[in-house]
Amino acid sequence: MAFGAIVFPIITALVTSYGVYLWQQRSRSLPLPPGPKGYPVIGNVYDIPHGFAWLTYAEWKKSYGDVMSITVFGRTTIILNSLKSCVDLLDKRSFNYSDRPRMVMATELCGWDWNFAHMPYTNEWRRHRRSFHQYFQPRNLSSQYHYQRKMVVTLLEQISLAPEKFSAHLSQFVSSIVLRAAYGYKAQPENDFYVDLAHKAIQPLLELVHAGTYLVEFLPILKYIPSWFPGAGFKVKAEALAIGARNLRDLPFEFLKRAIAKGDAERSYSYDNLEKLKTNGTLTAEEEEVIKNCSGMAYIGMPEEQTDSVLHSFILAMALNPVVQRKAQAEIDAVTGKTRLPDFNDGPSLPYIQAVLLETMRWRPTTPLGGSTAVPHRVLREDIYEGYRIPAGATLIPNVWIIFHDAEMYPDPLDFKPERFVHQEGKPTQPDPTLTGAFGFGRRICPGRYLALNSAWIAVASMLSVYDITKFIDNDGKVIEPLISYGDGVVSHPAPFKVQISLRSGSAEKLIREAKAELSI
Secondary structure, eight states, X not given: OOHHHXXXXXXXXXXXXXXXXXXXXXXXXSOOOOOOOOBTTTXXXXXXXOSOHHHHHHHHHHHHOSEEEEEETTEEXXXXXXXXXXXXXXXXXXXXXXXXXXXXXXXXXXXXXXXXXXXXXXXXXXXXHHHHHHHHSGGGGGGGXXXXXXXXXHHHHHHHHOGGGXXXXXXXXXXXXXXXXXXXXXXXXXXXXXXXXXXXXXHXXXXXXXXXXXXXXXXXXGGGSOTTSTTOHHHHHHHHHHHHHHHHHHHHHHHHHHHHHHTOOOOOHHHHHHHHHHHHTOOOHHHHHHHHHHHHHXXXXXXXXXXXXXXXXXXXXXXXXXXXXXXXXXXXXXXXXXXXXXXXXXXXXXXXXXXXXXXXXXXXXXXXXXXXTOOOEEOSSOEEETTEEEOTTOEEEEBHHHHHTOTTTSXXXXXXXXXXXXXXXXXXXXXXXXXXXXXXXXXXXXXXXXHHHHHHHHHHHHHHHHEEEEEEEOTTSOEEOOOOOBOXXXXXOBOOOOEEEEESOHHHHHHHHHHHHHHTO
């Protein structure tokens, strides 16, 4: 072997290593992004916002800018308060920002380790993501249209019978579609076991992934203290929640396998993937575990909660904006001729309906911190951005709320204006929120977003076609202004509010009956 063939690779490796060393030395000399001044050792432990964090971060932006940081017990969190910083880091450098921070309470104590939204950026995560994405990509979703139409007609009928229970009806509609897509399961119209199972498990999960809720996140050694130890109430809580987390993944999957054994399973993500692997002779215990985990993710994924919240915000927006509602209804009537309900094929002919949906998502973002999965990102390797050091292992939180309320990007951001997204000369006048953070960023963007968007669209178009949504009028004839108040948490839901939902005409009721007959409901 020639001398140069040996020496040259060695020299190249040494030069590369030295370059990396110099870069690291330079980065370590740079400051962290600015932020509130903390205390020795504990850092910013007293600055952690425990309620409506996105509003606190928005206020901090006035002092610290688009990129800022806090450090607690040596752990740094970077908050991204602009679309530019989110795109620059989470999209353009996604290879370095697609990991997940350690979530001790959720994944290690409460049994959510199977949820691939929480998994670190590893080959295991890639296996899950690939399986999920291949099934729920746009070209495959037409197989869900028929069932989505059936469920939306059921929703319309439920609202007609009990309009005051519209909130429960909306939640049932969303859950039914997800259960069908994941397991081929047909949910009961009311009080369904699996729908209730999901709702009971999701709310604690949303609290668990909220940064700073539990001290064990910053001092993981606390996970080892016994449950009976004073102050270890979080351990007792975790043991109870872990049962629900496992049941939520396992019970519906067991239902599916029983249905397969009996020969009456419906097509779904789980069924199709199990059958495909069996046919190929490649179904192993590991592959079945991936399918079970991904089915559970579809079942309780954040898109379900997000869609539910979006539809509630839509109802609220229509009651507050009658001019918008009438314009949207006129567009639907022109396309359907008031002789049928809207269908997915009508999408290109209903641009204003799409604009209403997009504006609903922007106006009141359902996941103000991080898009639909609402789980923070983690830095794999130390980086430099805008003259600041981004340390390896740091947690990154994109503040989607402030992006959607950036007055330069979205003038009059608190106003509900679907015209923002009506195309002029082939382009929307303002950026599409599905591309500016509604479903997250980079390689962690929500893989279930297309199913969620389809479900929301058909519900919005169908409700507008047959119902008028107005402010509630009490028995004394007094108009009750609907409450615009949103809750805290990973998914921000509107607080309960009252509206009036009434059939637009006698022909609207006929449309529901005819649709039921057509779809054999």
